[in-house]
Amino acid sequence: MSSGYHIVVCGSLVPDPLQVLEPVEGPDGPALENEMMIPAVLDPWAAHALYEAAHLAARTEGSRVWLVSIGPRARLQQLMMSIAQKVPFELVAADGPASGFTDARETAAALADLIESIDGLDRSRALIFGGRSSASRDAGVTMGMVGERLGVTDQFLAVDKLTVEDDGRLQIMERIEGGRYLVSVCQGPPLVCAWSTGELPEPPNNPQVGMQNMRTIMPALQKAKPVQLDAEGLSYVTVEIPKGKRDTRIERNMGAEDIAREIVEWVRG
């Protein structure tokens, strides 16, 4: 019997969090000013999912990891330059928008189609990973819809830990309200795990891994089919940066005693 997990990680690019973003009205609805020029990173929670996937695959013989990404082809190529050396994966890509203003359901449909097209993916061994929400749309609904389209109804959201038990069952810890965890045990794959931070730091760059990944990345980018995400039926009335800059009182010369008194009064008030 074949063993190991077939881990599919859904994740794409988002603007580098340190960039200043300005919304503009584009031909197809809202967009970001200079969107194609803004330095991008792999969506942070999806990146955690990728590191967790690679870590699990490395410990479970026969496993494979695919990264499924929808984004403008040229930008995906740039993104790959920054993540290819992190962990081993095979890229599956489609050429389409990575904007926060696309509709989650259309994105989910396109992702599910891409996953279904993966050659060699054994769906009975599949762990469908992604981030708990993106740093662009920040909806937290895409993975649930991807799972549903693939017929996977064991789903977990905001996962920090996945442990393989001795009998092959999977224990999952999801973040819930009030700083607590919900602990569940699933019989095994297939399941959907939308990750929070997980437990692993960002791996250092490894040039060998990069070289190995590049063998699948370049053909995958060349093959990337265009996908149309029209946000049909969705209309934006306004998109704006909230004004409301605060008039900060800066106290440079106040003694610690006075500051402490003021803070205590404010806390109690």
Place this chain on the structure above:
Amino acid sequence: MEKILYLTQVEPGGELSSFALEVLSGAGRLARDLGCELAVGLVGAKADVQAAADSVAGCGAAAFLAVTGDEFAVSRHATDAAAFEALARNAEATIVLAPGTSRAARAMPGVAERLNGRIDSHITGTAITDGRPEVERWFYRQRMMGRLTRSQRPWLWLVDSGVFDAWEGEAGGATLEALDVPLPELRTRVVGVESPAAEEQTIRPDAELLFVAGAGWTKKQADGSTHVKEAETIIHDFLETTGASLGSSKSLVDQAGEGQEVISFMSHMNQVGQTGSTPRHPKGLATCCHGEEPHVVGWRFIKERRAVNLDPGCGWAQGKADVLYVADAFEVMRRVNELLKQG
């Protein structure tokens, strides 16, 4: 004509959380403003659901629908999705509102897919323009606000907390219509909830104050040394006397993975910001945080904001906080603790 369904799970004991009651009042208002019918859908153990329905009997709902049973009482995607789907279908709802709890947030996307509907989450406001409902939500992690509408139905709304005032009204005897929902295949067993011990529980969503600690607490200080244990004591004492909730910058919680000495009661769960949480509290006090943009988005829903930092150029000085005290947080917070203890 729209048909509104309000959906929520019921807490053990038959209570509806204040968050659930907030969204109920939002659903009621929407139905009134649109001049259409409201139905309430509840999921939980049988006795709990009846008690919950009775407690909101006066909310103006035309129907109270329920999915009950022990397996539906627990938080699990397969059962929650089956229950919510049945309720939405039965109510023939065109708009479904649910509080964006961890449970609804996990189940509702799949339900939207099953109903061939659309879903919006993290809704922070609603409006009606020319008879057309609109929702407000943030994009790019609290960095820009959008208002949008959709033509497709059903349209599922996961609403954030703090958007509406909690519903208050007459309790009574609600007539519950229980739906018969076959159990889906149960491949997942819920083990339970793991909470930190009460004294280590530093995340307190209902607290008046959010205290955010930054990496400065573990950095070398003026004397050339770090004082992590002292920082830990100061923060711990402050949380204990004020009941504040503890937040952290990313840098501070990341130090655990980097093998540095860390504040023991802090984890990634405390992190606020772009890749952390965006809690709601009336007040927030930031200490030793530089206040860069990915950090600042975590403060979006904090009303009054103050900060203590040695560096006047700290990000908070640029119009994000109400007051920035340029001072040593060790010295200030030590004294704050003393004053608080004096009563």
